[in-house]
Amino acid sequence: MQFALPPRKSPHELPGHHSTRLPLYRRKQLKTVAVIGISIFAFLYILSHIFSSSSDSLSASAGTAGVVIVTVLDRQSFSEGYISKIIANREDYAKRHGYTNFFASVSDYQETVGDAPKSWALVPAMRHALATYPKAKYFFHTSPHALIMNPTASLTSHILDRKRLESLMMKDASIVPPNGIIKTFPHLKEQNTDLVITQDSEGLRSTSFILKNGEFARFFLDLWFDPLFRTYNFVKAETHALDHILQWHPTVLARTALIPQRTLNAYSKDSSGASPNGTYRDGDLIISFPACDKAGTRDCQEFHAYYEQWLKKVKGS
C-alpha cells in the first residue's frame, strides 16, 4: 500500500513543550483568565442548579416517596362494593406512606389487548402508569384480588431497603420450581435489580411485583407485551409469557430479584399452589386470593373475612 496517506496526527497529541517555555507575564495573564473563567462557570452552574431543582419539584407529583401503586380493575365484572373495598385498601396504604395510586380499567386497554385474555391489560397499564408519573421511582403492581394486610410496613423497610432486599433475594433459584434449568444469577446485587417479583409452586406470579422506573422498565414491558406472546396461546397468558421471558432473555433475568412468596404475594390458606412457606401469616404485607381470579369475585368468601380483619387493624392504628 505504497500510496496510503500517513495517518494524521490530531492537534491534541502534539507534545506540550510550548507551555513550559511561556514567559512569566504570559503565565500570569493566563492565570487571571482561568480564575475569571472558572468563577463565571461556577456561578452559571449554581444558577442552573437552582432553576432545574425548582422545576423538578413542580413536576414531581407522584407522592413524596416516589412510589406508584398500580391496580387494574375490571369494572365490568367486579361489583361496585368490591371495587370500593379494594380502592379503600390501597388509598389507606398510599396515604400512610406518601405513595400515589394509579387505578386503571381493563376496558381502557381492551382494544390494545385484542383477542388475547384480558388479564394482559396489566402490562399496558403499567406502561401507562410510567407515562403518567415519569418522575416516580418505583411502580408497585398489586392484583385486584389481593389486600394489603400490613398497612404500617412501607415498601422500603419491608422490601426495597438495600440490606433488606439483599437478604431477601433468592440467588441461583429455578425460575420454574422445583428444578427448572434456568436459575437466577448467583452473584446478583441489589443495585443491579429493576424488577422484584415472586413465584408460587408453579412459576412466576405477576400479581404483585415492583418495577423500578427507567429504560429497563420500558424495554421489559414492551417485550412482555409483544403481540406474538399474546397470540401464542400460553396456558396462563401473561404469567407464562413472563416465565418464558425470564428463561430465554438473560438481559431481563440479570435485572430481576426473585424474593420469597410471602414477602410480596402470600396466598390465602384456601388457595392452592402456594410455594412451600408461601401461605399467609399475620404480619405479611399482602394476602392474595388467586382462586378469586378464576371464580369471579362474588364467590370469593375468603376475601371478605380478611377485609373485615384489615378494617379492624386500620381503625385500631
Next chain:
Amino acid sequence: MSLSRSPSPHRGGGWSSPGLIPGSGRSSPRGFSPMTRGVKSVSWTAAKAKSDELHKYPSFATRSDGFFSRQKRKISAPIVQLYRQSPLSGGSKFVIILASNVEGGVMEWKGAREWAVERNSIRNKREYARKWGYKLEVANMLAKKRYSHEWRESWEKVDVIREIMRKNPQAEWFWWLDLNTWIMEYGTSLQSHIFDNIDSHVYRDINEYNPLNITHPPPQFYLDELARAPTGDGDASSLHLLLSQDCSGFSLGSFFLRRSVWTERLLDAWWDPVMYEQMHSQWPHKEQSALEYIYQSQPWTRSGIGFLPQRRINSFPLGACGDDNDPAFHYQEADRDFVVNMASCMLGRDCWSEIYTYRAISNDLNRSPWDGVSEQIRGVRAKIFGAPDEVD
C-alpha cells in the same frame, strides 16, 4: 429451511415456554400427551451445552462484582486504554465485522469464484481497516453451521456480534459488513463520513423514507412522551443502531451497532423461540425481518435506532432494487459512494463479476500520480522481459 420441530400450536390446549423442562425440548403443549410426530426433538440442555462448547465466550453473563475482580478492573483499565488507544486517529474505537464463508464450506462446494470473492473482500476490508487503525474481525460463519440443525438458522449474526463485542472491550462502534461488499473509498474514514457528525447524516423519523409503511411514532395512548416522539430524544448519544433502508425495507448488509446496554437488550430480544416459531415462514429475510418486526411491535427500540440514507453506507449495484439506475439506491460514481453491497447477488446474479467490476472502478478512481508512473515502468519492463502472469 430445516426445522427440527413442527411449529403448529395445539388449538385450545395452550403452551408453556418451549423446551425448558429438564430433558425436554418437546414441542407438545403442557399437559398434552407427547405426540409421536416422528420429529427429532432438540433437547434444550444439549443444545446449550453444545453452544457453550463452541463459544469461547458465554452468550451472556453478569459480571462478578467481587472485591478483587473490581480492583483488578480498576487497575488494569487505564493501562489498557493507554496502550490500546492509538493516539493517531481514535481508530481503536471501531471494529469491522466481516462475515466470511457464508454460503460455502461443508454444505456447498466452494468454487474458484467463491474463493475469489472471499479472498478479495477480506483483503479490501483489511486494507481499509489498516489505513485507519480499525480492527478487522473476520467472522467465520462456517463454525455456526450448527444453526441449520436448530431453530436459530441465520441468527448467528447476533451471536457473532456479541462474541466480538466481548473480545474487543476497547471498541465502541461495530460495523457489520456482508462478504459481498466492497469499500470503494479507502480515503474516507468512518469518523469523517459518519461519526464526527452523526446528527447531520441520520434521520430518526422513519416517515422520511418508509418503504414498509410503518406507523410512526407509535400511536398507543399509554406510551410515554419519549416513545411517542417521532425523533426520540434527538440526542445523538442515544443512537445505538445505525442502518439503512433499501427499496423493500431494513437492509442489514452494512450496519453499525454501538456497545451499550440498549444494544445488549436488542441482541437479546432479536431472537425468541416463541416469536420464531410463529413467524419463521413469514419472515423471508429471517433476522432482517425479525428486526423490522421488533421495530414495529416494541416501542422501546425506536428511540435508539437511526437511519442513514442508503448510499452513505450501502449502495447497490444495478440489478438489486431494479435494473435502471436510481440514485436513491444505486452506486453513483460521480458522488464517489463509500461502499457497494452486491445485495442478493447469489440469487441469479454473479457475485464475483460484480465485485471485480467495483474493485476496478475503485482502483481507477483512487489512482494516484505515482500509480501512473509505476504502471509505465511496469509496461516498459513488460515490453523488455515479457508480461508477467496476472494474479488476482
